[in-house]
Amino acid sequence: MGEVTERVRGNDGRMGLPTLTISASGGWLDQRERFSGNIAGKEQKNYTLLKKGQLSYNHGNSKIAKYGAVFELTNFEEALVPKVYHSFKTNNLASSSFIEYLFASKIPDRELRKLVSSGARMDGLLNISYNNFTGIRITLPFIEEQIKISIFLRKLDCAITLHQTKLEHIHSLKKAFLQKMFI
Template sequence: MANVSSSNGLEKYPKLRFPGFEEPYRALCLGNIATSVNRTDPESMANIMMLSAGKGFIMQSDKYSRDNAGQSLKKYILLKKGELAYNHGASKAKQYGCCYELLEDEARIPYVYHCFKIDEKEFTPYVALELNNPKMDKQLKRLVSSSARMDGLLNISFDDYMSVRLTLPSYFEQMKIADFLNTIDRRIELQRALVESLKKYKRGTFDAVFSQKIRLIPKPQQREWRSYKLSDFASRITRKNGVQSDIPLTISAQYGLIDQRDFFSKTVASADMSNYYLLHKGEYAYNRSTSSDYPFGSVKRLELYPMGAVSTLYLCFTVNNDIILSDLIKWYFESSKWHRTVQEICAEGARNHGLLNVPTNGFFNTIHMLPSDPVEQMAIARYLELIQYKYDVALQELDMLMFLKNGFLQQLFI
């Protein structure tokens, strides 16, 4: 793949180009190569599908647990393989909507989508990639007349969308680029499947270890586990930050306690953090906010910085290593074995601001079944660390592949 730039300032070329291609790119409007698709078929039994940013066409029942088209189904567009649809609904992943090619034989899709097919002289998968490229957002942003309507759809009409400008290479170069990026996509999907598989394996193994279905020391050396109150091995931290740390911490499911400025690309903490709790490396914070991966909140240990400041909404504590190893507790709170004991003290569920009603005293009085033998504690901690390491490596590789793809999307397109 060769580096290519503008030769005379008039003709535009991408930063990267495959060797052997020297034809100039063509600038045109989407409407010059696209034809509207409005076919309907009330008798069709094709799958009912919808567009998902980042995933493309998915079954509507996968999103909503059922097909929710109702009486409007008869107005759904019957899309055929190789045709495209643009969902002009705003989302977190795609602020200005998304456009994908249908890879199934046919599908019934919402009539609010802008549906069209591409002229045979162009390679449809390439056009779909260009239309879904982040670079297209600049044009779409200019088309939005009054932000999002009440129904969540951007005010981009079909004719508006047909006016977006494309810069296309020859048909064969389109094929080369699309095939290359689709190869990366297939590799990404394989890696994503591996990450999901390891995630399930990790979760199952953690739960099996802490429910004693898996024991990691020989049977003759096994001791009975005993029940502990959290306060038996943990002490609450309420020390104030003052001016000791300028790092505002937040909890990330993947990275634990991290700097808010890295996580949000900005600081969402108060400008004055003097009243925040000061956390030292190796100490814990419990965030009572719920999420899909952490239905009872998340407990994380500070590991990336010598110290940091956390909101007083967090419950902070330190672990007494002489009773229970901190390295064990770190993994224990990644399992689901502590959920029930917290659930028992959540009398009224989640409050309006999304925090579970977990009282401070109640949390430190929760009961936990744990090994009392330091040898078994260490064996469990080391074993689970290895499993976490395998998962982290797979996740990092997925992140690297995504970064690589985004780089190519920037450099293979004008």
């Protein structure tokens, strides 16, 4: 990882930017929507300024992401993210989208598992430092292939979302017909 990424730290003092958090199941979420308000408080000044295309690794474990989750910032041009996340950007050898899909595949979990010898701490954070995280070994195809794979997978994601929305609509329609039929 260290050969294809560079750490992102600090911010420029702008506190009016969206303040985000990572959900293993939903990706980036605005703290106001997730927690009914901004939970950063005074700590927001220590948050990391993340720009579109950059990534963060939330090294908290969950049922969905036992060894943490990596997400690329795509829905905002800039946002503030917790300092506890390992934030980074890719160089010209890696595609941010491909790195996100790679971590979603759980393939890097084999490497991350080696770093978590004593399990999770009581607060749910895995004891994985930034240097250890970027020290994991990953295999990447050439950048052109990464980009093509990412585009293909993004199209599949869009098709799946479209079909899920259509399925939800059909379920609602069925429910409505059943209600009309038995009234």
